[in-house]
Amino acid sequence: MPSIKSTEDLERVVFYHSAHDKSRAARSRVIEYCTTLGVPASAHELSDAFNLFQIAQRIRDDVAKARKDGGAIRFNIAGGTRLMSSAALLVCILEGVPTTYVHDETGEEIQLPLFRLNYADHLSEKQKEILAYLVAHREHPPNETSLAKALGVHKSTMNHHVKQLAAKGVIEIVPDAKDTRAHLIRAAPGVELLVG
Amino acid sequence: MPERVLVSTFGFDEAKVLSALRFIPYERLAVLAGGKSMKEAGLRRLQSAERAAGGSLEVVEVDPFDFRSCFQGALGLIEKHRRAGREVRVNVSGGTKVLADAALLAAFQEGVEAYHCEDRPVRLPVLRGVSFTDRLNPAERAVLGCLDRPRPVRKIVERLASDGHAERAVQAAISRLRDQGILSVSLLRGAAIVAVVPAASWFVRTLR
Numbered sequence: 077m078p079s080i081k082s083t084e085d086l087e088r089v090v091f092y093h094s095a096h097d098k099s100r101a102a103r104s105r106v107i108e109y110c111t112t113l114g115v116p117a118s119a120h121e122l123s124d125a126f127n128l129f130q131i132a133q134r135i136r137d138d139v140a141k142a143r144k145d146g147g148a149i150r151f152n153i154a155g156g157t158r159l160m161s162s163a164a165l166l167v168c169i170l171e172g173v174p175t176t177y178v179h180d181e182t183g184e185e186i187q188l189p190l191f192r193l194n195y196a197d198h199l200s201e202k203q204k205e206i207l208a209y210l211v212a213h214r215e216h217p218p219n220e221t222s223l224a225k226a227l228g229v230h231k232s233t234m235n236h237h238v239k240q241l242a243a244k245g246v247i248e249i250v251p252d253a254k255d256t257r258a259h260l261i262r263a264a265p266g267v268e269l270l271v272g
Numbered sequence: 273m274p275e276r277v278l279v280s281t282f283g284f285d286e287a288k289v290l291s292a293l294r295f296i297p298y299e300r301l302a303v304l305a306g307g308k309s310m311k312e313a314g315l316r317r318l319q320s321a322e323r324a325a326g327g328s329l330e331v332v333e334v335d336p337f338d339f340r341s342c343f344q345g346a347l348g349l350i351e352k353h354r355r356a357g358r359e360v361r362v363n364v365s366g367g368t369k370v371l372a373d374a375a376l377l378a379a380f381q382e383g384v385e386a387y388h389c390e391d392r393p394v395r396l397p398v399l400r401g402v403s404f405t406d407r408l409n410p411a412e413r414a415v416l417g418c419l420d421r422p423r424p425v426r427k428i429v430e431r432l433a434s435d436g437h438a439e440r441a442v443q444a445a446i447s448r449l450r451d452q453g454i455l456s457v458s459l460l461r462g463a464a465i466v467a468v469v470p471a472a473s474w475f476v477r478t479l480r
Contacts, residue, residue, distance in 0.1 A: 128388050128396075158369045162388060165373045166396060169380050174453060180337040180370065187471035188339070188377065191407055192452050195380075198402045245385060245400035266397040 077109065078178045078185055079152035087147065089117040090138065092131075092164070094157055102155075122160065129266050131163035136269060139171055152185075154178040170195040170269055196270045199244075202229070206237055207246060207271045210263035217262035219252065246270065275299045277353045277360050279346065281367035281375045283336070286314040290321070292363040292389040300358070301329055304345050304371060306336035336367055340474050342374030350382045364396075365389040380404065411437050411445035415466075416454075416476060422467035425457070 080089060089110050093099040103119045110117035120138070122131055142149055151173050153164040165188075168175040172192040176185050196204060209227060210217065218226065224234035238261060241247040246267050252258040278298035280289045282305040289303065301322055309315055310333060322329045334345035346362070353360050362379040364372040365388055376396070379386035383402040387393040405413070414432050425446065429439050446466055449455040454476060456469050468476050 126390065128394060153373065154369075158372055159388070161369045162364060162372055162376055165376055169377065170397070177339050177370070177373070179339070180368075186339050187453075187469075188475070190377075191404060193407055195399070198399050198406065243400065244402060245395070246397065264397070265395055270397050 077106070078183055079150070079176055080106075080110065080113070080115070082185055083150065086113075086115055089115055090120070090142070091117070092120050092122055092135065092156060092160060094160065095121055095123065099156075126157070126159055128159050128163050128166075129269070131160055132166050132266075132269055135164055135167045136171065139167060139173060150174045150176060152176050152178065154180075166269065199241075199246075199270075202227075203237055203241055204271050206234075206241065207263055207267055210247060210261060211268050211271060214263060217250070217260040219258050219260055223261055274357055274359045277302060277358045278363060279304065279349050279353075279360060279375070280363040281305075281346075281365065281371045282309055282315065282318070283367040283371075284309055284312050284314050285366070286318040286321075288365040288389060289318060289363065291391065292365060292387060292393055295389070295393045296361055296363065296387060298361070299327070300353075301327060302332065302349055302353070303329065303366075304332050304334050304342065304349065304375060305367065306371070307333055309336070309367070334371065336371045339370050339374050342371045343378055344474075346375040346378035347381065350378060350384055354382070354384075361385045361387065363387045363389055363393070365393075409441075409445065411441040412449055415442060415445045415449060416468075419455070419466065419468050419476075422465050425464040425466055428466060 080086060091106060093103050107117050107119060122134065124130055139149060151164060151168050153161050153168065153175055154177050165175065169190055172190060172194055174192065175188040175190055177188060178185055205227060220234055220238055221231060224231045238247065242249060246264050248262050248264055249259050250262060252260050276298045277300040278296055279302045280292060282289055282303040305315060310331060319329045332345050332349055335341040350360050362375055362384055364375045364386060376386055380398055381404045383398060383400055385400060386396040386398050388396060414435060414437055415428060418428060418431055429442050432442050433439065446455060446457065450457055454469060454472050456467050458465050
């Protein structure tokens with residue numbers, strides 16, 4: 077509510093809530109308030125409010141859609157379960173969305189001045205391409221040679237990228253169960269949020 | 273191999289920290305907790321468990337309902353241990369929402385591994401070793417560095433010229449930081465004055 081009150085020229089409110097009865101009751105109050113103000117509002121119930129990556133993916137998809145529609149977005153991450161709040165902050169960091177917090181006791185709105193930049197831009201285009209490939213092939217991770225072949229780069233170039241990505245913690249190099257001398261490369265959990 | 277420090281947010285229940293300890297290797301444990309949590313049995317049980325394992329527990333008190341306090345507490349702990357050459361990991365599963373979120377932001381800002389732990393820890397997609405400040409170019413860092421108070425653009429340009437920053441680069445840096453919502457530019461008696469946006473000042477101090 078404090079964010080709705082403090083936002084100039086508010087065009088639309090989108091909010092997320094859990095399936096808990098209390099949360100549903102709060103949803104009704106927010107919708108009623110927005111209706112009174114004449115601001116369109118849509119509520120999204122998160123079926124599994126305790127799965128961080130699932131919530132983050134859902135929010136990220138919505139943020140991407142809203143951005144495509146051309147609107148300026150501001151996210152208030154103060155409400156919901158702890159996990160919902162963390163998932164929302166995660167998306168805001170990754171997507172560079174202006175984020176606010178509301179102090180529990182004073183009601184003061186605190187701006188978290190995150191850079192309005194895509195976090196994945198810390199990676200090179202080739203690194204993003206490699207991660208996107210690994211995410212798409214999560215079920216069947218490739219080895220370094222087949223990864224190089226699939227992306228049309230020399231083996232030594234791929235080796236350089238793999239080392240860089242492993243150092244950043246976004247890929248995992250695991251032994252190949254079928255060949256003890258070989259290693260497979262797979263995307264670390266949650267990397268979908270970086271390059272999805 | 274450097275010593276590993278696990279920084280964990282903590283509320284009243286030690287279970288969340290203990291389940292993280294089972295899965296995330298560490299040599300030192302540090303927790304961020306509110307004043308009330310520090311007097312509760314949960315923290316004492318965690319201290320006993322650490323003592324039994326031959327370790328010790330470092331406790332940093334924060335106001336668990338104040339984002340700035342939590343963020344600064346988390347950042348301080350991370351920086352302290354990194355300066356000592358240790359590898360830091362952050363577990364954001366315990367404590368209030370504010371504390372968990374602030375620790376998460378601090379982990380991203382410092383580029384240290386962050387985990388959320390319900391039954392098992394889930395590693396969050398932090399780019400290890402990559403800091404928010406890496407996105408700032410030298411001119412942007414220099415501009416932030418000299419904005420301890422509002423200053424005219426002309427003065428900033430003059431000051432940074434002596435450090436080898438071209439006027440165009442400084443102007444571009446100011447413009448970009450303004451677009452990021454970090455700086456404001458206002459006119460005062462015909463002069464353009466640059467200032468850190470008040471809401472961002474606590475955060476910007478950590479970026480310099």
